[in-house]
Amino acid sequence: MQPRVVIIGAGIVGTALADEITRLGWTDVTVTDRGPLFRTGGSTSHAPGLVFQTNGSKTMAELARYTVQKFTELEAFDPVGGLEVATTPHRWTDLHRRHGWAKSWGIESRLLDPQECAKLHPLLDPDRILGGYHTPTDGLALALTAAEAQARRAIARGARFLAYCEVVEILRGDGRVTGVRTADGQEFPADVVICAAGFWGAELGRAVGLTVPLVPMAHQFAKTGPVPALDGGERLPMLRHQDADLYYRTYGDRIGIGYYGHDPRPVDMRTLLQDTASESMPSMLPFTPEEFEPAWRESQRLLPALGAIELAEGFDGIFSFTPDGFPILGEHRDMAGLWVAEAVWVTHSAGVARAVAEWIVTGTPEIDLHECDLYRFEDAAHSPDFIRRTSMQAFVEVYDIIHPHQYRSAPRGLRTSPFYSRQKALGAYFFEGGLWERPAWFDANAHLTAELAAQGVDFPVRDEWSGSFYSPISIAEARWTRTHVAMYDMTPLTRYEVSGSGAAAFLQQLTTNDVGKKPGAVTYTLLLDYNGGIRSDLTVARLSDQLFQVGANGPLDFDWFTRHLPGDGSVTVRDITGGTCCLGVWGPKARDMVQPLCADDLSHKGFGYFRALRTHLGSIPVTMMRVSYVGELGWEIYTTAEHGAALWDLLWDAGAEHRVITAGRIAFNSLRLEKGYRSWGTDMTAEHTPEAAGVGFAVRHSKASFIGKAALESAVPPQKTLRSVVLDDPHAVVLGKEPVTIDGVVAGYITSAGYSATIGRCIAYAWLPTAVEPGAQVQIDYLTQTFTARVHAEPVVDPEMSLIRR
Template identity: 30%
Template sequence: MSTLPKKARVVIVGGGVIGCSVAYHLTKQGWEDVVLLERKQLTSGTTWHAAGLIAQLRATANMTKLAKYSQELYGALEEETGVATGFKRCGSITVALTEERKEEIYRQAAMARAFGVEVEEISNERVAEMYPHLNIEDVKGAVYLPKDGQGDPANIALALAKGARQRGGLVKERIKVTGMTKDGRKVTGVDWVSDDGSESGHIECDMVVNCAGMWGHEVGKMSGTNVPLHACEHFYIVTEAIDGLTQLPVLRVPDECAYYKEDAGKMLLGAFEPTSKPWAMDGIPDTFEFDQLPEDFDHFEPILENACNRMPMLAEAGIHTFFNGPESFTPDDAYHLGLAPEMDNVWVAAGFNSIGIQSAGGAGMALAQWMEAGEKPFDLGDVDISRMHPFQGNKQYLFERSKETLGLLYADHFPYRQKATARGVRRTPFHHHLLEQGAVMGELGGWERANWFANEGQAREYQYSWKRQNWFENSAAEHKAVRENVGMYDMSSFGKIRVEGRDAEAFLNYVCGANMSVPTGKIVYTQFLNSRAGIEADVTVTRLSETVYLVVTPAITRLADQTWMRRHVGDFNVVVTDVTAGEAVLAVMGPNARDLLAKVSPNDFSNDTNPFGTAQEIELGMGLARAHRVTYVGELGWELYVPAEMAGHAFETLHEAGQDMGLKLCGMHMMDSCRIEKGFRHFGHDITCEDNVIDAGLGFAVKADKPDFIGKSAVMERKETGPKMRMVQFRLSDPELLLYHNEPIIRDGEIVGYISSGNYGHTLGAAIGMGYVPCEGEKPADVLASTYEIDVMGTRVKAEASLKPMYDPKSERVKV
């Protein structure tokens, strides 16, 4: 083991396909002193038994871009390294057995077109031609992706490892990382021991990458970071050789939780069953290497029964292999990538949820670029490890949630679908009050949030569909109350970050695009920008005193936004603290909001005393609160910040006072439908780190005349050249159809982009979508002079386009 260095630029922990991909891409960028350590043999964890399905289409444009890159990489690896990857573009077919699933796969096909993926909706007759062994009797629809493929998982990983070695990377097997030394927020080195225990040592390093797969949680703890994932049992069978069986497309039958792959004249049948079996609650055995788990035929039998009906030849074929092996799953079915929020030099690429082979090439490329530049190369919000909150590393939580997440891969991906397991972890102070009033809860980042309110006698549950769901009219009534009278909803889950210290003003002026040199009580809407003027966070900042500000963030991005600030503190004398749990927040919104507040507080809520964009301390009932006059729904209103211990009293006081006014309790679905009518951007959908703040139509929130701030030069440059894209609001001509996101935008007959967020505009009377349209060198009038359509499930629907909010374009309602 003397070949192990004493020092390295980076140590990669784990030699599965993703660890090998990270090593490959770092060395390809010219990095030297790259060391990969694998506890046993390369691929011996989960990579070796992966099914090797390689699909292009993922849930978002950038995840699709990464999957397409993986395909292209695997196609070229064999020539580069001489290692056969078994990669072949055999295509894939997905069939739907229900009308709901048909809508899902047809919407996915439309999305594929927007992302530049070749796709075709095909008839049952065509399915039968391409898959003559298939029973198509109850097939309702099918989609074919000709460039999907399959490959040999272990050899793909070995080819990546060889590519890394050819460029000077050191890949060492049978070396287990046993610990890490830390100095503050950095890991300074890793301790290792050889597999036989005969040697041990320490490698100093500048960075660590956790690619430890199902050991990722444990290695995360070693490095002082939270990597929530859990291993589950994953089953497949391989038949004996079947006479005359030749190359076939990969087949997915998600309604039967099954996938099929022809391999060397045999058929592989795998399953993502609805209730899975978590594994290794007490830890993964130290000896684990190319191990199989015990067979559980009873668990797999329902899948096999359906499969024998779907593909009758399976009933005649003998089973050559019944395989059960572990795979790691994350709480939300998206993998973990990026710089861990708890440390400043620990990176993560783990938790690939059974799609590691198709993801690893692109994920390794993206992470290597991120490590090189110190900034995300493009939006990776779907998989950024900073979306995970600390509690999600809890073992019992992971055990309960992992029972569900494996099955969600092939479950119906209905809009607004809520997780069923591991619920009730984070509750706002109003939780029981809301339930008493008929709240139907959704979950985000562990927070239980009222999404809508059921009527008396109505089932308090989601009944999912791609059409109007059972809560559509409930949310419409809540929307109407906020537009025409007064509504109240719970915003306590939104992140609250206190920034205080003598340099608080200067620090926030550096981090934020807007000017923070404002009087006490002023509320400023602003963004955190990166060096490219991309949007890293979308927040409001309230000045509470000379040295204290409150930054309010979306619930899911609180940790990421706090981490962004902490990493830019530098020499500024400030303290950044999460105070989310300290205050509950009730939003009181609507034209009669001022009247309601007057009934419960002696304070003055007039424009003279409390104009839009200011906060004041108030009495509320017998307690105290802070009233912020801001809105995310486009109406007159206040967000009331109440000390947690007074929250119950505040709710009861407001609710009782509102009874003779028709006060309506509202949920998050209402908030989203109102904000999209007003053209307010949704962070993570409409605005991300790769969307320039000028292109996003948020130039008004950036004050370029103040001293240096992050992204200033890029803002100035884009102001000079004009936007390359414009955020456009669309209204469908057909009032029955619904928009969610990723539907293609068609301008003068050509696909030019996709809907970044969609919802129904109950006041505007149709589905509303937002999305970017390329406009380099164009004036606003040129953009609006075109004809627009939106592709909804394969049908082009005419849409009205606007650059100004279609609802209250001059914002007169919020300032009355």
């Protein structure tokens, strides 16, 4: 018997989901909407329909690409092209970066001078711009046409659509969804319910105990009166003037103008219907012309043909914004069968629907969705205050130029390690990640730059972009780690305690490597999905027969663990991150510094690599793991948070005679790149197999079974492989996502990069054709420059792995 599916919402997402799910063979599908079909009154009904495919996220670009492809097939797409113009040098440089993203993701694009821009869009004043970025395959989605066309295809396969059928309650029983109840008292039984209700989705989620982190926000849109210059019916490209938070599209002889420059205005869902009572639909608020005045003045300057034109109409349309700008997709962990597909704009709608349909029907989407996953946020990020503040910031930053190392400015200080006050006293500059304050470098180490420069260490001068959120102190910190000893705050590393009589069997089934070794063993292993893609990488320490400590990557790992727990209560998983802390002590003098504090033998023979030891440093109970993400002698040293400050002081005092320093994240990243260590989510994702990502050594194929094993056994050799490349110019730096060219053809893209103080060059990872051999020359486009580099055998530094086994 086929699963019964109910989709809440018949907008662009709900109709696409019905089409994609029925295409995969599930045809018992009911789609309900509180409004008429198909102009339902939600965001789809007034969406301007601009589809720009270029995005810094490969996933979002892929979702947009499929949307263009599908809507073109449905004759619901007008490929007028997209044009983004720069009026400042900073924006012009950023358009080069966007051009690089497009080449990395395979999107046709080109950079134009002002006259070429004006030729494409004759209303432009070329004297007002420095240049433009043109994407000819972008265009206008005919959202209502696409919604109805997808619905008609689903109906032809057996789906039904119900207008004026508002779902007011989601029904449940025995831990799973059982159906929905509508405003008129009807009940629709269901095995799967998908909430695609747009900005109403958060309210429906709240009713079943699910936080859907989105904020409905008002956004200004206006249309001009007739523009004589458009009397000939010219088809102009979509236009973005992001320096002024503006975009434009034509409607025959009129121009539509969208504006993000006004203050963010969250919508109060409690008063929405009365606030929109005078408008044509509940997703449209009355226009606020006084807020639009700066947009209109700037539009007349950029497009002089508007000088004598009046605005004919306008409204403040409601869209969903999220804390990080990505959609909210996934299944409710505590109510099986209830899915959400929210905060999805028309641009990505068909792509999202295909991926979510695959996820529901087959168990695993073909595309990596970790950036969009419902459970990607930390606990504190589920608070109403956090969601509101960060979503408002996302609105403000829609068209801002965001540096890859630029972190949110507020709220900050939500998660700090016990070492925080010590770090501030040493002049730490903090990045933020997972809501943790993470030192990037320390001003206290500034004196080392002169000392090391005198010894011949190079400190190259960076350009303005790569020099942002950066300090050359980080080079000194990395070099000092290789020659002396350094302390790194590893507290933000997510940690789980997995315990119980079934813990070993549970972890064996969940991960790729053999984690069933004797107590005291530490194992690097992977979590795979059912397609054999890498969901995460883990460090598993067996502390006793029934107790494991797992180093993970974040909330998505906890979600995966929780969903796979056996039902017999034999396994308990606990997130212990906040109650514990960790210092990494690494460098050739690490043993000299730490051994006097410990009664146990910390020699290589007494405490070998990839081993764990529960012991004491001074009077402090600790768990020490002989692992090193920086590829140096040393340990990760864990204790409970109550002992954190004392542990820091003990080690700091013991290290004084060895000139210990504390080092930050930039040095840490540099050192791990030297050693060929991958970063999940950046270098490898669920779209990559272990072999392709260079972590096949973490797969024990002799194990009887583990999730993803069958897929690996039938996998074809990878066409692309993650490789290390070393830039030729010692002053050249890249930051990630830049296109890599071989013999004039784009062959791949950079994932992450960092300057190596050991070899005096920037090292980067790149996905490249598997056939490319070490020594091959490649070119990397970085902003307005092109750098040459060489593919390098791994690891670049210490290939004999002797440093960590001293």
